[in-house]
Amino acid sequence: MNVIIKVLVAIGLVFVMSGCSTSPTGRSQITMFSGEKMSAMGSESFEQMKQEIPISQNKNLIKFVQCVADQITPNVSKSAHSGDWEVVLFESDQINAFALPGGKIGVYTGILAITxxxxxxxxxxxxEVGHVIANHSNERLSSSSVAQGTLQLTGVLLSGQDQQTQGLVMAGLGVGLQYGVLMPYGRTHEKExxxxxxxxxxxSGFNPQAAIKLWKNMAKVSSGAPPEFLSTHPSNETRIKKLTEHLKVTQPMFLNSTQKPMCTK
Structure with a gap:
């Protein structure tokens, strides 16, 4: 059995041992961890962040962020999270927000200058809640575990080869997994x-056209970003194009919504 066949067998064995599921958009996923495990990990991470990052005391901004969350979270499938959602506004210049399994939402004050x-x-x-709905944390953790398992198993199968061959194959496989699997996985998650x-x-009654304007705003503050194929995120141009195309689906949903949010800073 030559080196290439050994490597392919290693990759195949690891993927066969991995669990499979389907995302809300119908995409096949590798998910190796239980929902209970992911919720526990999300809650633990959130508690740690609350200890390490200052929490905003701006009552108006807290009310604003909570108001938006209160409109959105009731429309989240109970299969993603069945309990209450905890929302925290962190005092940080980071232009970011996040959601974690277990019903946790974090917003940095820096993103409010962009929104x-x-x-x-x-x-x-x-x-961010979409990542939770689509079980992306589980998939990212699982894909990283699969990648690590592939490298370990490949190393065992190559143990009879000379060091130069082992080094070249393992280095090539590592780069291939990073740019051929993990980064595209990240871009797929972001688009989804x-x-x-x-x-x-x-x-939830929010105008979906605002998603397009948001990423136009983000593009203005993200100059110097790497090319899309070298990034875990799609380019702003790609996101704007896809979201504009999807308005044919989301605009009628907005017009038919009975919710009329009135959240102000």
């Missing part, structure tokens, strides 16, 4: 969360 109104905040919050998030915000 001009309730609809744009709903776009970023919907996107964009679509799920835009639908979620529209269902």
């Amino acid at each position: 001009e109104n309730q609809d744009q905040l709903a776009a970023i919050m919907g996107h 969360a964009d679509i799920i998030g835009q639908e979620l915000m529209a269902q």
Whole structure:
């Protein structure tokens, strides 16, 4: 059995041993961890962040962020999270927000300088909750475990080869997994969360066109970003294009929504 066949067998064995599921968009996923495990990990991480990052005391901004979350979270499937959602506004210049399994949402005050109104905040919050709905944390953790297992198993199968061959194959496999599997996985997750998030915000009564304006705003503050194929995130141009195309789905959802959010800073 030559080196290449050994490597292919290693990859195949690791993937066969991995669990499979389906995302909300119908995409096949590798998910190796239980929902209970992911919720526990999310809650633990959130508690640690609350200890390490200052929490905003700005009552108006806290009320604003909570108002948007209160419109969105009731429309999240109970299969993603069945209990209450905890929302925290962190005092940080980071232009970011996140959601974790276990019903946790974190928003940094820095993102509020980019989100001009309730609809744009709903776009970023919907996107982050979309990651939870699509079980992306589980998939990222699982894919990293699969990648590590592949490298370890390949190393065992190559143990009879000379050191130069082992080094070349392992280095090539490592680069291949990073740029051929893990980074595309990340871009796929981001695109999927964009679509799920835009639908979620529209269902919640927020104008889905704001998602497009949000990423135009983000593009203005993200100059110097690496090319898309070298990044875990799609380019702003790609996101804007896909979200614009998806308006044919989300605009009717928005118009048919019975929710009329009135959240102000």
